[in-house]
Amino acid sequence: MFRNIGEIILLFWRTLLALPQTWRQRQKVFDQFFEIGNASLLMVCVLSFFIGGVIALNFGPVLVEHSMASVVGGVVGLALAKELAPVMMAILIAGRIGSAMAAEIGSMSVYQEVDALRTMNINPIHYLVLPRVLAISLALPMLVVFSVLVGWFGGAVVANYNHLMDIPFRVFFANLRDIVELQDVANGVFKSFCFAVIVGVVSCHQGLTTIGGPRGIGRSVTKAVVNSIVLIVIFDYLLTRFLLK
C-alpha cells in the first residue's frame, strides 16, 4: 500500500514537471476534455437534478413543519454547492472516466504500446498522463458548476410541486441567494479540482502499472475506482477542514 502511495505521489510530481509540455499536447487535452464532457454531461444532469430533489424532499417537509419554509432554498443550495455536487460528481467521474482511463492505459501497458512509446523516446507521462490529468482537472470543476445549477433547479421543482412544501420558485431562489455566497460555490469548485487531480493521477497510475493480461486490466480498473473514491472521501474531509478556516 505504501509503495502504491509513493508511486502515485511520484507520478503526480512528474506530471507537474511535465506541465511545460501542455501547449505541445493541447490537441490531446482538448480531445480528452470533449470526451469527458460527452461521456458525462447527460449523467451529471440527471444525477444532479435528482440529488437536488432528494435533498429538498428530505429536509423540506421537516423545515416546513417547523415554520422554516423560507430556508429550504438555502439548505438545498448550500448542501449542493459545498458538499454534494463536488463529491458526487467526483465519484461519478471516477466511475465513468477514471475507469476508462485505467482500462485504456492498462490495455496499452499489457499490449506493450507503452513500451513502444518508450522505445521511440516518447515519454508516456507527456503523451498519456498529462493530457488526461489536465483534461479531467478542467472538466470536473465545470461539470460541478453545471451540477450545482441543475441540482438547485431540481430542488426548486420538488419544493414547488411537492404538496408537503408548496414553496414557490421565487421564494426558494430568493432564500438561496440570501444564504449561499459565491465563496461557497468557489470552495466546492476548488474541492472538485483537487478531486479531479486525484482521479486522474490514480487512474493513470493504475493503468501504467497494469500487468497480467485482461484479468490484470480488470483488476486495475477496480483498483482505480476504489482508490479514487477512498482518496476523494479522505481529501474531502481534509479540504473541508482547510476551507472552513
Add this chain to the structure above:
Amino acid sequence: MNDTTQSSQGVGLVVRGLRKSFDGQEVLKGIDLAVRPGEIFVIMGPSGSGKSVLLKHLIGLETPDAGEILVNGDPISAPETAAKYRMALVFQSGALLNSLTVGENVGLYLAEHRLKPPAEIERIVAEKLADVGLKDVMHKMPAELSGGMKKRAAIARALVIEPQLILYDEPTSELDPVSAVVIGNEILELNRRIRVTSLVVSHDRDLAFGVADRIAVIAEGRILTVGTPAEVKNFQDPLVQNFLTADFKRAS
C-alpha cells in the same frame, strides 16, 4: 531506394556479464555477446530461456542487476547514447497504438518530436509503408490489419526512425508459414539495402537459419554457443542439439 533509409549505418553491440533477476529468480545468468555492425544476429532459444528479457535490456526498457551493454563502445544506460544512436524495436505483437491509424502510428516518432512538417511526415509514412509492401492501409486502424500486416507496419514504424540497430522480438510468431517467409525476406532486404544491424530474437529455427549471419543459442539464461549457422548446427551440446533437432515422433 529513398534517401532517408540509405543514410542509415549499422552499429556494433557488446553485452558483458549481463545478469537479471525477478523476484529472486535469476533469468539472465551472465550473458556475453558481441554483435558486429551491419550483421543479422539471431538469438535463438526455447520459450522461457530469457530471450525477450535480454532484448528489453538491449533497447533500455529494463535495467540490469549487473553487467553492461555498449553501443559502439558507449554504455546504453547513458542518456547521451539514446540521443547519439537510433535504435528501434519491432515488438512481437507489433504494439501498434490501437487508437491511432496505421499512418499515425508509423509517423508517430516524427510527429511527436516535431522533426518534420505534417505534409512531409505523410510522404515519409507512405514511402516507408511502401518499402514494407503495404499499400492503402495508411488510414486504416490497426484492428483492420492481419497479423503479418501489423508486423510489417511495425517494421515501417521502426524504419521511420532511420535506425542503426533494429531489434526484432519473435517476428514470425503467430504468423502462417508464407507470412513468416515474407517477414524473413523483409529482414534480409532491409539489411542488404541499408546495412542496418539487425538483432532477431526468435524460437523459429527456419527463420534463424534462413536470415542469420551468426546465431547465438540461449537456454536457461545462458548463451550456449555463438557462431555461423553451419557452426551452430554442428555444435555438439545436448541442449543445443535437442533444440535444433526436436521433431514429432510418428510411428513408421
